[in-house]
Amino acid sequence: MSKADNMLSILWLLRSGKRVTAQQLADDLEIHVRTVYRCIDSLCASGAPIIADSGPKGGYRLLGEFVDSPLLFDSEEQKALVHASVFAREAGYPFTDALTRAVDKLKRYTNEEQLEWINRHSSGLAVIQTPTASRELELLKRLEEAAARGESLNMDYAKGAEPTPSQRILDPYGIVHWKGIWYIVGFCRLRQEVRSFRVDRIVRLETVDIRFERPAAFSAKDFLLRSLLPESLDAETLVNVRLQGHEHALNELCKHWLFGHALIDRKRPGEVLFKLGEQSLKTYVPYFLLPYGRSLEILEPQMLIDRMAEVSLEMYKHYQSMQIITENKKG
Template identity: 30%
Template structure:
């Protein structure tokens, strides 16, 4: 760990120039005393770092000093720099490691295009905090100690004991065989099996975790993308599914289809609107999806869904009616 921190310290000085002990401590997430000890260690190892006193003083490297790091191609460096803007590292407790890695990536570039790659990466934004409608993406906070323990079990292939609170239930201890970690829109999930049955655990609901010495019962290789897709499909198609017959303005057709689980039939009506039979996960899902389409869609069946939408519209009209 200290060797990595010393490398990060050198890279910070190379990339930023003169920095105070306080600034270095903030970047490396250590105390100023630790920074001063690291500076002494670097000097003893022959790294030309020197101190400048005064109001604008700090630590700096002699001009031209360069560490020996493996080089990357221009596109490889850009890919890594852009990846550094994603939230997965934060969800899995790798934020500090990612920041350190980004420093090494920039320093590993040839001098001829180091600044060009950094400028290009600044012009590519992945998963901003809000979308065009100002809907904020919330990244769930997972304590670093829990993230590290879960991650260690996944990568080492050991069984994992977690204190987990399922929705609407009290927390309880469970022993699982971890398969992999997935992050989706700022939310982290542990894919695992328990007594041979597939399980998916939300990391934010894990209050404690402990790696066990026993090896996990799992395959040597896994296609995590396929596993996640299969579990997502089963989750969406579970529950009390409902078929809905609806007429919709063709301009809103894609919006309707994107919220449905499946489209069973589709035909054009004499009035220019489309008639579709679509399947939703349950009545609540159907009511939400059709309400978004306002007067650009009309439910023809089942009658119970028509009643729900009518009652909701009547309640809104009463709320905003004339006093």
């Protein structure tokens, strides 16, 4: 074990409140007695209230108040940390190795009853996420560390269908995980504004000799959410969108990232009211509603009903043309 592990183990053994000799500690931990002395010296230097009693019945013990204080987490806290590690690992958290070591260390210093309790609860939780590629994990590590140190990065970024990646210098402010995708938010020196970028589209990162200060009140999460939500939500032209339908369909719709932020009222059974930007009703909102089929009805506005009819007709014509082509090939 490392010196830190030995020190923590000694503290754990001393929490019994009984006097323990250096030789007993060495035997329990299977280390040399000189290692025990060095660890106790380090603990005392760190402020741990270890008392050394001399004489035939002497030994080491902890000050009473320190024995009564919680050295580790209680069972509920341990369970929560293990569950959180599962979520982080499946979400593609870039420092999973360190997280796993921390959880292993947590389990190592629990008794058999606590460990059995933790394992029983952790086995009942599972998280399903699309695996994060190892290359993306390395990019996330570099981005997070650069953000913490205030170091700018030279970034090659692939934009959509453009054949060659664009180059820019980025001041990374923070990484954000949203809907199964990792983003980096930062100040783009090419565009001279704060922007967000998908990490899976980053081709290359290279450290440059430039330092930056992240704005004190800046929130990468809030910026990303504002940039992904429709611009029309913050515009003056907001339109009431009233829907009725099956409760399960309305429940799912209210969990949607767009509709969830636009929810105004859901007091009547089988009915819900949103406020959405007029432009969004003409563009992507109809495509979000299409999968719900006949489980939803639009009560207002009429413009959304008309647009849904147009989109449905376009879809019908699209697949009808495919059907004709297939039949011609067979003929």
